[in-house]
Amino acid sequence: MVDTLPGTSSALPALIRFENIYKSFGSQVVLNGVSIAFTEGQTTVVLGPSGTGKSVLLKHIVGLLQPDAGQVYYRDERIDHLSDRDMSPIRKKIGFLFQLSALFDSMTVGDNVAFPLRTHSRLSKADIDDRVAERLAMVGMENSERKMPGELSGGQRKRVALARAIALNPELVLYDEPTTGLDPIRSDVINELILKLHEELKVSAIVVTHDLASAFKVGERMVILMGGGIIADGSADDLRSHRDPRVQQFITGRADEADLRALHRI
Numbered sequence: 001m002v003d004t005l006p007g008t009s010s011a012l013p014a015l016i017r018f019e020n021i022y023k024s025f026g027s028q029v030v031l032n033g034v035s036i037a038f039t040e041g042q043t044t045v046v047l048g049p050s051g052t053g054k055s056v057l058l059k060h061i062v063g064l065l066q067p068d069a070g071q072v073y074y075r076d077e078r079i080d081h082l083s084d085r086d087m088s089p090i091r092k093k094i095g096f097l098f099q100l101s102a103l104f105d106s107m108t109v110g111d112n113v114a115f116p117l118r119t120h121s122r123l124s125k126a127d128i129d130d131r132v133a134e135r136l137a138m139v140g141m142e143n144s145e146r147k148m149p150g151e152l153s154g155g156q157r158k159r160v161a162l163a164r165a166i167a168l169n170p171e172l173v174l175y176d177e178p179t180t181g182l183d184p185i186r187s188d189v190i191n192e193l194i195l196k197l198h199e200e201l202k203v204s205a206i207v208v209t210h211d212l213a214s215a216f217k218v219g220e221r222m223v224i225l226m227g228g229g230i231i232a233d234g235s236a237d238d239l240r241s242h243r244d245p246r247v248q249q250f251i252t253g254r255a256d257e258a259d260l261r262a263l264h265r266i
Contacts, residue, residue, distance in 0.1 A: 015039060017072070030051075039221075047215055058176055097178055105149050109147045116167050166197060172206070177209055
């Protein structure tokens with residue numbers, strides 16, 4: 001199965017594929033028949049207003065959520081109906097950077113990064129220690145193994161969480177709002193790390209973000225999710241020249257006219 005991306009001349013293999021995905025929470029329809037393929041070796045940024053299902057999309061990839069209807073494929077294997085046990089081999093291939101880092105506060109930095117290695121690998125203690133040191137150095141957190149998460153800044157916690165996400169040498173990394181809560185300088189450090197890992201580890205990536213500066217810096221392909229569906233899909237230039245007024249409003253950050261009228265109503 002291959003999908004040709006807007007703005008490209010060649011077909012690229014799909015690593016993740018959604019086919020006609022529906023997902024609701026009570027009466028709220030979040031994903032309304034979404035079909036999209038994420039290609040191997042590429043960094044795709046998923047944009048959209050709050051509550052449009054961006055993080056929900058990521059959680060379907062690792063089996064934290066199942067669709068109400070439709071299918072999810074990892075390469076050519078359908079995964080949306082798998083049990084936790086059967087999903088385990090797939091999850092080992094995926095690193096997940098959670099929005100709030102999700103570090104274990106009772107564990108040291110070293111133990112946090114080592115956790116997936118101790119749980120899902122047969123590496124010796126010495127090899128685990130070496131891998132932990134290597135991954136922490138890769139994100140600029142060398143010699144921090146003995147620190148506790150509470151001693152770290154928000155940006156440092158993100159970097160440790162990223163070191164943990166890449167501990168098992170994943171082929172895909174999912175980033176859920178990686179720059180949330182960080183100032184512009186620390187946000188750019190995370191952006192640089194995303195680019196570095198893409199180059200050095202050759203990982204595919206899906207980045208969910210509200211941060212347009214981050215999106216335009218790291219995204220090779222950009223997707224806008226709105227109203228339960230995909231309204232734009234292409235390169236940064238494709239989005240900048242997109243004719244849909246919803247796309248232009250989002251990427252320029254303009255307030256909705258109805259909201260402005262309500263604010264200025266006397």
